[in-house]
Amino acid sequence: MYKNYNMNQLILPLDLEVKLQKNDIAFHIHHLVESIPREAFAPFYQETGCPSYHPKMMLKIILCGYTQSVFSGRRIEDLTKDSIRMKWLAQGYEPSYRTINRFRIHPQMQELLRQCFVQFRCQLVEEKLIDQQAIFIDGTKIEANANKFTFKWKKSIEKFQTNLIEKSNRLYEQLLEEQVIPAIARENEEELSVQELEIIVSKVEEVVDDYTAKIETSNDTQERKQLRSQRKTPKQIVKQIHDWITRKKVYQQDLELMGERNSYSKTDRDATFMRMKDDYMKNGQLKPGYNLQVATENQYTLAYDVYPNPTDTKTLTPFLETITDQYFELPKYIVADAGYGSEVNYQNVLETHERIPLITYNMYRKEGKKKFQQDPSKTNNWPYNEKTDSYTCPNEKQLTYQYDASRKDRSGYIRTFKVYQCEDCSDCPIRSLCTKAAEGAHRKLYVNTKWEQQKSYIRQKLSEPKTAEIYRQRKIDVEPVFGFLKANLGFTRFSVRGKSKVKNEIGLALMATNLRKYAIREW
Incomplete structure (x- = not known):
């Protein structure tokens, strides 16, 4: 039946x-x-x-x-x-x-x-x-929908641009010396602009036209031959300068497109070449991609954004601003791994957002090991005398305070250091382990007081039972989201081009994992 x-x-x-x-x-x-x-x-x-x-x-x-x-x-x-x-x-x-x-x-x-x-x-x-007590932040790289072999590199463009500037300046000086063209008013003595190159080429073209007119009016074969020979060099110069003008415009456009990036893809100009974890050829090949940043709680993605820079350090500050402006008010604790641990990030979380960063730094785990703490060559282990403001090296020599110094990074952030110098490094038995300074020079120690205070604050917070438990939650909260996205959902490569379209697509994919x-x- x-x-x-x-x-x-x-x-x-x-x-x-x-x-x-x-x-x-x-x-x-x-x-x-x-x-x-x-x-x-x-x-x-x-x-x-x-x-x-x-x-x-x-x-x-x-x-x-x-x-x-x-x-x-x-x-x-x-x-x-x-x-x-x-x-x-x-x-x-x-x-x-x-x-x-x-x-x-x-x-x-x-x-x-x-x-x-x-x-x-x-x-x-x-x-x-979710209890809104903390958010867990991490990033991953996803390959862009772009050709792997059509790229532009910033260092190459800067090198070609420098060579072009040197050649154009040399040619301009030669034309002035040979009195082929008169001097022109220059805005920058170090570099000829596109407009100035166009003025130069127009003046050289006048010289070429003058030779052409003489050739057309002359009936003497030898004279015409000689004039054509003299016209050859200015014609080549005109062709060369036109090529320089075209290349200079392309270089300027490329550098403008890159901004602070080191590269971009020709087929998706918002994509940057990055080192991916999925290296099928096992040769460290760079691929065009985007750096996806997510904020999660209980393995749910609550906010996201995409960035062109391959490292996570410079993404935390703009990402927190995005969360605050577009999604929700930041909770009490901001949790992330050592890739986000930097002076500017700690300052931003503590002072700007007035939150508690549970973010380790690169040397956090190594500094906690017994081997590191017993290593006399590590400056962290050198005794410090607060009264005399000095450090004592393993050879019992004093490093006294000398002056303050500052360094500015690529993003414009200024770090301040206190510089200490050893009183005498001559005949030191462990000099080779302590410093690479030349013979006769004494060891200098650069101490970033603010950075040391921030590291001490992080160590204290992560040693407390409550905050340590929250930080341990990071691995089982934010990391699985990327596993859900790539392994379970199968989203490993974008199908659209351009940052705005990419952001839409990854938003749909992340919401799909949430649902x-x-x-x-x-x-």
Whole structure:
């Protein structure tokens, strides 16, 4: 006996919601999008032309596609025709892949995603899934949708630009010396600008035109031959200067595009070449990518942003500002790994945001080891006399305070140091272990008082039971998010180009990981 099966019998359509399981992820997507304020969807409204699909429906089906590890517009379109949950979310509509792709790169999509994260966090707070005591910050690099072999490097461009400046200056001096052209008013004596090169080439072209006119009016074969020979060099100079002008404009444009970066990709100019963990060729090949920064709690992503710089140190300050301005008020504790430990970051968290940084620094773990603490060559272990403001080296010599010094890094931050100098380093038996200074020079010790105070503060905070427990939570809070994103969701490479589009796509992917984790909590 079989259950009734008849392909020729008409069956009335049922509400697809009935076919979905009680805790299906489609319901969570629906409730989240419906909780977003109506004002966030207003920019998508258009009064003219064919009525557009409702932005709520478009956001729902795209989020649903991402939760199923489907990132292609064509495949999301296919799901609206095949998947029950997608049919229910779309309510029978089947937008084309072009419509889907246009929607997810819409200029207002970034604000819509921001509202999505804000509402999701409110939902987590209401259900007491997060306690708002701390946020855990970390970063990962994701490969850009760009060619791996079409790149521009800042050092190469600066080298080529320097050579061009030297050649153009040398040629200008030669033209003045040979009285080919008169002197021109220069804004910068060290470098000829594009406008000045154009003036020079116009004057050399006048010389070429003068030779051409003489050749045309002369009937003497030998004279014409001699004039053509004399015209050859100015014509070559004109061609050379035109080439320099073109290259100079390209170099200026490249350096302007790079800004503080060291490289960029020709196919995605916002992407920077970085060293990725997924090194398939095992040769340290750099790939174009973006540095994704996330702030999490209880393994839920609460805020995110993308940056072009490959290291995490310089991302903390702008990321905290982004969180404060766009997402939520910072909690009491800011937790991150040693990649974020720097003087400027500690100062920003403590003084600007007035929060407690639970952020280690590079030497934190090594300084806590017995071997380091018993090593006499480490200046951290040298005795300090507060009364005389001096240090004592392992050879029992005094390093007394001499003067203050300062250093400015690439970002413009100024660090202040107290400089101490040894009274006498001659005939020291451990000189080779202590200093690399030349013979006759005495050991100098540079002490950054502010940095030492910050490190002492961090060591004290991480030694307290409560804060130490919070810091230990970091590895099992923020790290799994990247595992969910790359391994479970399968999001390892962007499919769009440009920072704004990339930010939209990673926002959809991170919200998809949030919804998947949220949906399975009751299973």
